[in-house]
Amino acid sequence: MLTAQRHHLIQTELAAHGRVISGDLARRFDLSEDTIRRDLRHLSKQGLCQRVYGGAVAPTPGQLHKRHDYLSEEKKALAARAVGLIEKGQTILIDAGSTNSAISRILPADLGLTVATNAPDIVTILSQRSDINLIVLGGQYDVHTGACTGPATEAAISALCVDLLFLGSCGVDETHGMTAFDPAEAAAKQAMLSVSAHVAVAVTQDKLATSAPYRICPADGVHTMITDQPAGELSGFTQQGVTIR
Amino acid sequence: MLTAQRHHLIQTELAAHGRVISGDLARRFDLSEDTIRRDLRHLSKQGLCQRVYGGAVAPTPGQLHKRHDYLSEEKKALAARAVGLIEKGQTILIDAGSTNSAISRILPADLGLTVATNAPDIVTILSQRSDINLIVLGGQYDVHTGACTGPATEAAISALCVDLLFLGSCGVDETHGMTAFDPAEAAAKQAMLSVSAHVAVAVTQDKLATSAPYRICPADGVHTMITDQPAGELSGFTQQGVTIR
DNA sequence: GCACGTTTTGCACGTTTATGCAAGTTTCAG
């Protein structure tokens, strides 16, 4: 069992149940609790979980907002570069995720944009904007991802015709492509891909070279990747036709 | 059961009921009351509740839900009476409107409720509640009504089977029935009516005996009306089969 | 092969936290 693999499994468990317990994980992986605690410490340092006595809990979307305000200069920088892709009069689809929330906060004004999203927190952000035509994608709300998923969401997505998609990422890997922690989430993202002319994904480097259980699309399904990783280590993506920005 | 998780559940209970009882919580979590009291002490130290003899109550209005303050006392009173209609395990549809926002804030906890709404602000309120199965009804967001409307919304509504509908009101009149200011809004409300077994509407008296351009349904389309108007002046409604509460 | 540095893991130690119980105090209702 590789350490990185274990980290992903813990993240999956967090996404599914909202909490993990150190003792349970130690038994499951047949390791000492000390090692599990080290894992949780590592994940919490990246904001991927919140340590509590006895284990850890998943950060709520509300706490992710706080991360935007206080911690993630990188995400703001990513968002600033990402909005450069937007052109006048486009229809844009924004997936859930803290980086995409950051993008939605700084959408340029008066471009006659139509924006669709399945993330209620992005709806809240954009509902203040009278210059944006806002389409809400409904469905079953999932408290862990902060997104709407399910058949209703997929049906609503398939009714759209989108110029530019900002995909939310869970894992990005050269060989596995884009992956998600949840099957319903993966299905919704696939529906988004199928109606979008251009696919962009903004990822912080901690999500690069990681993968989750459920496959969304191969790496060449993404047209543009915005990241803070030095370009030299991304040759595997560029060879597959992905533009790095 | 992690301690932090328990704290979160107590907060949820407080947000829903406005109060918790030490003995009940001790039984529910199978812990001593001492531990519960320590939890409440911890929460109150952070201003998340106010301890009282026997348990705790939600913090004095001013810290937790600022918008709740802007709501008039009448609307809060209406909401308190409206939630009395709710029964365990029901599927509830909540229309947009400030009175309905007030209702959503005080939905009782742990009744296994499924709640659907087309109002993003109500989604935001309920997205904190892990005890509620939340369905988001998407569509075209309208900044004036704060609701989603349009064909997509109506399609999503028609896929539901609802026990109890809290209809948002624009105008209520004995002869004209329920009316709306916007044709798309009226169509969405009609879709809601057609899938709901029981229709309730909470109205402040300033909306009584007024009407708007677009017709939703006649007065007898409403089963229960919650209002602060003296019952004597509502005989026109009761004669049409409307229960006044 | 061998020396070196890094990473991972488990263990021992002392510290902190959560919990229940006992004893004394306060609060509430009648």
Add this chain to the structure above:
DNA sequence: CTGAAACTTGCATAAACGTGCAAAACGTGC
């Protein structure tokens, strides 16, 4: 005023925690 229930405080115990250290595994360069 009085009894019961709720509360506070202090204490004991077990579990969880952090830290430092050492052994093992791994890659790297010679």
